[in-house]
Amino acid sequence: MPRLATPLSELQIRKAKPAEKAYFLADGNGLRLLVSPAGRKSWVVRYRLPNGSRPAPATIGHYPEMSLAEARINAVEVQRDAKKGKSTAGIRKAQQEVEAAASAELEAAAQQLAEVERVSFRAVSGRWMAEKRPTWAMETYRKARLVVDAYLVPKLGGLDMRQLETKHVRPVLVEMAKSTPQLARKARQYLGSIVDHAINEGLRSDESRLRLDRILPAYRSGHMPAVTDNDAKLGEVMRAIDVYPNRVVRAALILAALTAMRSGVVASARWEEIDLKAGEWRIPGMNPDGTNRMKTGQDFSTSLPEQALMVLREMRERNMGGEYVFPPQGRQNSPHLSRDTLSKALREMGFQGEHTTHGFRASLRTLGRERLGIDVDVLESQLAHAPKDEVEAAYARVKFREKRREVMQQWADYLDKLRTGDILMGVS
CATH class of the missing domain: 1.10.443.10 (Intergrase catalytic core)
Structure with missing residues (x-):
């Protein structure tokens, strides 16, 4: 069986001094006194909901405004109401604190995900195309969109542009060169330009360009077929x-x-x-x-x-x-x-x-x-x-x-x- 707490006395409560970190003094039956580093003393009670779960403890008052005897009575009422599913002021406050903490945690996680996406190859390449599009002919844009969306983003989309290295893009280009050598060369050109865009955005240092010159095997490209001598x-x-x-x-x-x-x-x-x-x-x-x-x-x-x-x-x-x-x-x-x-x-x-x-x-x-x-x-x-x-x-x-x-x-x-x-x- 768990060890039962020794009930507090008014003398113990009055003599409780603040410490470097907050600490609890247990009274038993879920009631505790929280002493903050600033010396504030708060009554906190643990309780169970009808489904048996134990949410965050509820703060029901502060000492000396609420005496030890009053705290014990209020603690029993909170625990009884919580077990019946009733919402009291203390429980509502505890739930609000939990919800606020959860909301803050979700917001922080969302901001972190947004930052991860902002610096990803997917996002940077999208911003690069948006910047280049007004200066391109429609066919140039169509080809760039094809290469980026169909070949580069599926392989590199989630990578952090701040940490993108030649070793990450080499396998992608080499694989492309096996089936579409001309598009592989376009992809190499686009990659260099996308990295330059990331440098201009301050995501990479000026000397962090990739070494792409000798990645692809030698290939003799031809002109578009045309009748010129017959x-x-x-x-x-x-x-x-x-x-x-x-x-x-x-x-x-x-x-x-x-x-x-x-x-x-x-x-x-x-x-x-x-x-x-x-x-x-x-x-x-x-x-x-x-x-x-x-x-x-x-x-x-x-x-x-x-x-x-x-x-x-x-x-x-x-x-x-x-x-x-x-x-x-x-x-x-x-x-x-x-x-x-x-x-x-x-x-x-x-x-x-x-x-x-x-x-x-x-x-x-x-x-x-x-x-x-x-x-x-x-x-x-x-x-x-x-x-x-x-x-x-x-x-x-x-x-x-x-x-x-x-x-x-x-x-x-x-x-x-x-x-x-x-x-x-x-x-x-």
């Missing part, structure tokens, strides 16, 4: 496009071939950008949401040869007041045609590994120079490649505007002849 094959591509059953996709591919604009720009073309009378397509450098439309972020315009105007007029006749030239197809969720649909169409035509939508840019760059004798600077201007400086960019836009109109009609006529076979048959 007139017959390019003519085959143009004939396949000409008979492709989906009118919207066919028209978009023709526009991409005739203007050599990037596939994402073509797929998202708006009618407000197209001037059919002037034969001009004026492309804003930025999207309405502030992200890059053109890769350089600069406004751009290209002339539209007669063949391009023909397919655009056809799309205008089919259009029912929509914002975009090429509406989405099938179950696409985007407001306009997906750029991936164009590449998929060329694969369906049998040109996988030989030619892509982006490949028309390489075709113009090479064949335009070799077959048509177009000046390199004019070709670079048409491809909207970023000049070395802003002065040169402005000069090129002014200098080559009319020349580009001439050469793009020349390019369209050349593709027409390849499509009909006139060049191969020697017909002028």
Whole structure:
């Protein structure tokens, strides 16, 4: 049996002196006197609830305001009421103290979890993408989102960016390189940039960059497939496009071939950008949401040869007041045609590994120079490649505007002849 406490006396209570730490004097039957370091003496009683549990003791009064005899009576009442499930002032106060302590503990735990999440790779990479997005073209953002969300976050998401080391990311990159070597290189690039973002946020020191240069095995990356040295094959591509059953996709591919604009720009073309009378397509450098439309972020315009105007007029006749030239197809969720649909169409035509939508840019760059004798600077201007400086960019836009109109009609006529076979048959 537990040892019973010797009942207190008024003399003991009066003589009780404060100590460095609070201490209890037991009176028995659950009643104790708590003496604080400041000398305050409080009556505390332990009790049981109907379910048999023992919550935190209840403070029922203070000495000498409440005498020993009164404390014993109140203690019995509290214990009796608690056993019956009644809530008295002492019990309520004890419960409030327990709840307050539990709430404070939960809040502290929540703050700790929030801090752990704030410095995690998942959170830092998310903030990095949000900061970069306004400066990226949509396709650049899409690729970064794919690499980060599908490959990096599942493996590194919970790691503390303050403690991230090369040994943590190396296995992830090496594993990616086995199946997707090009994405692995993008992942390495993104990781370096994410670490720099963490440094800028003050989570890492300036000299804490990762050693990523020699992690990946040697790999010879290639350019996107493009027909650049075979007139017959390019003519085959143009004939396949000409008979492709989906009118919207066919028209978009023709526009991409005739203007050599990037596939994402073509797929998202708006009618407000197209001037059919002037034969001009004026492309804003930025999207309405502030992200890059053109890769350089600069406004751009290209002339539209007669063949391009023909397919655009056809799309205008089919259009029912929509914002975009090429509406989405099938179950696409985007407001306009997906750029991936164009590449998929060329694969369906049998040109996988030989030619892509982006490949028309390489075709113009090479064949335009070799077959048509177009000046390199004019070709670079048409491809909207970023000049070395802003002065040169402005000069090129002014200098080559009319020349580009001439050469793009020349390019369209050349593709027409390849499509009909006139060049191969020697017909002028």
